[in-house]
Amino acid sequence: MEYLPLLGIVMVVVGFAMRFNPLFVVVAAAVATGLLAGLDLGAVIEALGKAFNDNRFISVTWIILPVIGLLERHGLQQRARALIESVRGATMGKLLMLYLLFRQITAALGMKDIGGHPQAVRPLVAPMAEAAAEKSHGELPRSERQKVLAMSAATDNVGLFFGEDIFFAIASILLIQGVFESSGYPLTPLELSVWAIPTAICAFFIHSWRITALDRSLAQVRSSSEAEGPA
Amino acid sequence: MITYEWLYWLAGAFFTLWSIFSLRDQRFGNAAFWGILAASFFLGSHLSDLANGLLVLALVAIAGFGGLSRSEPEITSLIDREKFSGMLGNKLFLPALIVPVTAVAGTLLYNYTPLNETGLFAERKETLLLFGVGVVVALIVAMTWLKTPVTAPIEEGRRLIDSIGWAAILPQMLAALGAVFALAGVGDIIGGVAQSAIPEGSIFLTVVVFALGMALFTMIMGNAFAAFPVMAAAIGIPLLVQTYDGNPAVIGAVGMLAGFCGTLLTPMAANFNIVPAALLELDDQNGVIRQQIGTAIPLWACNVVIIYVGAFLLWR
Numbered sequence: 001m002e003y004l005p006l007l008g009i010v011m012v013v014v015g016f017a018m019r020f021n022p023l024f025v026v027v028a029a030a031v032a033t034g035l036l037a038g039l040d041l042g043a044v045i046e047a048l049g050k051a052f053n054d055n056r057f058i059s060v061t062w063i064i065l066p067v068i069g070l071l072e073r074h075g076l077q078q079r080a081r082a083l084i085e086s087v088r089g090a091t092m093g094k095l096l097m098l099y100l101l102f103r104q105i106t107a108a109l110g111m112k113d114i115g116g117h118p119q120a121v122r123p124l125v126a127p128m129a130e131a132a133a134e135k136s137h138g139e140l141p142r143s144e145r146q147k148v149l150a151m152s153a154a155t156d157n158v159g160l161f162f163g164e165d166i167f168f169a170i171a172s173i174l175l176i177q178g179v180f181e182s183s184g185y186p187l188t189p190l191e192l193s194v195w196a197i198p199t200a201i202c203a204f205f206i207h208s209w210r211i212t213a214l215d216r217s218l219a220q221v222r223s224s225s226e227a228e229g230p231a
Numbered sequence: 232m233i234t235y236e237w238l239y240w241l242a243g244a245f246f247t248l249w250s251i252f253s254l255r256d257q258r259f260g261n262a263a264f265w266g267i268l269a270a271s272f273f274l275g276s277h278l279s280d281l282a283n284g285l286l287v288l289a290l291v292a293i294a295g296f297g298g299l300s301r302s303e304p305e306i307t308s309l310i311d312r313e314k315f316s317g318m319l320g321n322k323l324f325l326p327a328l329i330v331p332v333t334a335v336a337g338t339l340l341y342n343y344t345p346l347n348e349t350g351l352f353a354e355r356k357e358t359l360l361l362f363g364v365g366v367v368v369a370l371i372v373a374m375t376w377l378k379t380p381v382t383a384p385i386e387e388g389r390r391l392i393d394s395i396g397w398a399a400i401l402p403q404m405l406a407a408l409g410a411v412f413a414l415a416g417v418g419d420i421i422g423g424v425a426q427s428a429i430p431e432g433s434i435f436l437t438v439v440v441f442a443l444g445m446a447l448f449t450m451i452m453g454n455a456f457a458a459f460p461v462m463a464a465a466i467g468i469p470l471l472v473q474t475y476d477g478n479p480a481v482i483g484a485v486g487m488l489a490g491f492c493g494t495l496l497t498p499m500a501a502n503f504n505i506v507p508a509a510l511l512e513l514d515d516q517n518g519v520i521r522q523q524i525g526t527a528i529p530l531w532a533c534n535v536v537i538i539y540v541g542a543f544l545l546w547r
Contacts, residue, residue: 005415009451012408016498019516022505023397024295026404027288030411037415042281044411049284051410053275057235057359058403058502059268060242062392064330064362067369069387071327073307074377075316079323082316113334113358117507118391123327126511146513147522153507154495154522161491162530165484172456176483179460183468185479195484195541202533207526214522 008033061118068123080124081131092133092148093215096155097208099125103159104200108166115156126152137218144221151214155207162203165196234353236276238363243272249389252382253302260298261393264290268400287407294397302393319377326373333365334358391510398509402502405453412452421448422465429466434475435539441466442535445486446493453499455490462486471542481542485534492531495523 008029015025027048034044068076084090106114114120129152134140140148164170168189180187246269253261271286278286293299307315316323338358341347352360370384392399412418425444430436441462448458467486471477494500497520504519515521 003420005412005417006420008412008415009417012451012499021295021297021397022401022498022501023291023404026401026408027291030408033415033417034411039414045284045288046280047284047411047414048287048407049278049282050280051407052287052403053271053278053280053283055403055406056239056242056272056275058406059400060235060238060359061362062395062399063238063242063245063366065391066245066384066388067326067330067366067373069391070370070373070377070379070384071323073312073315073379073383073387074319074323075312075314076323076327078312078316079319079321083321111335113362114331117502117510119327119330121507122510124324142514146515146518149511150508150513150518150522153511153519154526156507157495157503157519157523158526161494162488165488165491172459172487173484175456175459176463176487179463180468180479180483183464185468185472187480187483191480192484195481195537196488198537198541199485199488199530199534202537203526203530206529206533210522210525 004036005033007036064118068118072123076123077127080127084128084131085135090132091136091215092129092218093212095132096125096129096151096211099152100155100159100204100207100211103156104163104204107160107163108200110167110169112160112164112167112170115160117153117156121153121156125156133215133218136215137222140218141221144218147214148218151211155211158203158207162196162200166193166200168193232350232353233360235356235359238360239272239275241363241367243269245385245388246272248385249392252385252389253393256302258300258302260293261300261302264293264299264397265392267293287404290400291404299396300393301396302389326369326376329369329372330362330365333368334362337361337364394512395506395509398501398506401505405499405501409452409454409457413457418457418461421451422461425462426465429470434471434477434543437466437470437475438538438542439535441471441482441486442489442531442538445490446496446531449490449493450497450499453494453497453501455487455494458490458493459487462490475543476547477538477542478546481538481546485538485541489531489534489538492527492534495527496520 011029011032012025015029016022030048031041031044034047035041084095103115126149129148130145133148165172173189173192176192177187177189246265250262250266250269253265267286267289271283275283338361341352341357374384425440429440444462444466445455445458448462449455452458463483463486467482471482472479494503498505498517505516508516508519
């Protein structure tokens with residue numbers, strides 16, 4: 001019986017896998033979990049409402065969209081592409097590796113708000129990566145183009161996650177410190193943050209290798225489509 | 232003092248405008264969705280928990296029954312964009328940089344100069360508040376420089392928010408789910424399961440279960456913050472630190488990073504994985520996660536090795 005509330009987790013996994021609307025899945029799972037744990041329906045709705053309200057700051061970041069949209073209207077994405085096309089020897093691999101390093105270093109210095117998906121990836125990084133890939137490999141088929149865009153977003157995430165913990169005054173480090181302190185192990189934030197460095201180095205090499213592998217696979221896609229003759 | 236409430240009013244104003252413009256466009260589902268969200272931003276602090284909960288249910292009902300559609304407000308053509316891009320040159324990047332520079336430089340300036348004694352911003356909230364300031368400044372600069380009609384940023388913003396659609400509030404909704412999970416004691420149950428999965432006497436396998444628990448529970452909750460206290464209390468502290476005498480700093484720091492590998496793999500971490508797929512207009516909602524699998528799994532294995540070597544082999 002004590003495992004019953006875990007049914008909510010199962011609902012989330014199944015619901016996401018079946019491609020139901022995720023908002024719908026999340027609320028259904030919340031209601032089921034609450035009811036199975038013995039709360040009444042009113043209490044679950046109240047808990048949802050309170051938590052949703054307390055977390056409004058998460059959705060505040062959308063206020064940047066009018067700025068990005070306005071600049072896109074005046075050719076920001078085209079400008080980003082033109083900039084990359086003008087750099088000699090620029091490849092998608094080199095560009096994304098450079099962005100990975102930049103994102104890790106700035107995050108490690110506490111500047112995790114440089115970068116991000118609406119501000120940087122959509123208007124700048126993704127169009128640049130696409131332009132660089134097309135520069136070396138010619139026009140990309142739709143599926144390959146989407147891989148390049150997705151890899152740009154992935155590179156932003158990897159750079160952020162495995163850079164930010166090197167900065168000692170960040171929420172996750174403070175959380176680790178708090179948890180250990182309450183169990184009688186006082187640690188300083190600096191002791192913790194230096195141990196984020198080995199993983200950060202591994203992340204850079206592993207993800208760089210993946211980026212390079214994607215760049216190479218794009219070259220193969222082109223040579224195989226050339227072998228088949230003009231499409 | 233400037234608080235989050237100011238930002239909520241600003242966001243509420245934008246959502247209200249998007250709602251009105253959707254109405255003019257006869258997209259009633261979109262108008263209702265953004266309108267309810269605007270109400271949450273304007274009134275949320277004064278409503279009861281139950282009323283806020285009902286707003287949530289209304290948002291979900293609209294999204295769940297397919298009430299949201301993409302809008303295509305009149306925008307400049309691709310040819311116009313190329314023309315503008317050539318005309319304006321690299322100066323076009325400058326307004327885009329205003330927001331991050333204001334947020335980052337402003338935070339540093341505020342925290343490391345006597346400015347923080349003024350108490351202008353609510354404590355520890357200055358970065359997001361300065362982000363809001365940056366948005367307002369960038370908007371004014373861009374509108375003045377480009378001489379756009381007043382409606383242009385609203386239409387362009389609506390084009391983008393409609394392309395994101397319901398995913399725009401998924402991260403906030405998942406945070407609410409996390410709160411309900413916590414209330415229902417899901418963390419304690421998971422911790423118990425993880426503890427019972429541990430083979431006796433093997434330090435290495437205990438490290439593996441700890442790191443695996445961090446990654447899997449992070450995938451369920453969508454962020455490592457919820458997983459960490461549970462896994463630390465179930466395995467990290469009692470077994471790895473107390474029984475096997477490992478280095479607590481390594482276990483804590485790298486254990487958290489093993490959780491971050493899980494963040495790369497889950498649609499529950501919507502703002503990192505699902506929202507970008509919507510922003511980049513990918514066909515596959517999980518396209519970003521697919522590109523992250525090949526990085527996350529080997530990196531997770533590295534974290535296991537780092538904990539084993541750093542917390543045990545080197546420590547003794």
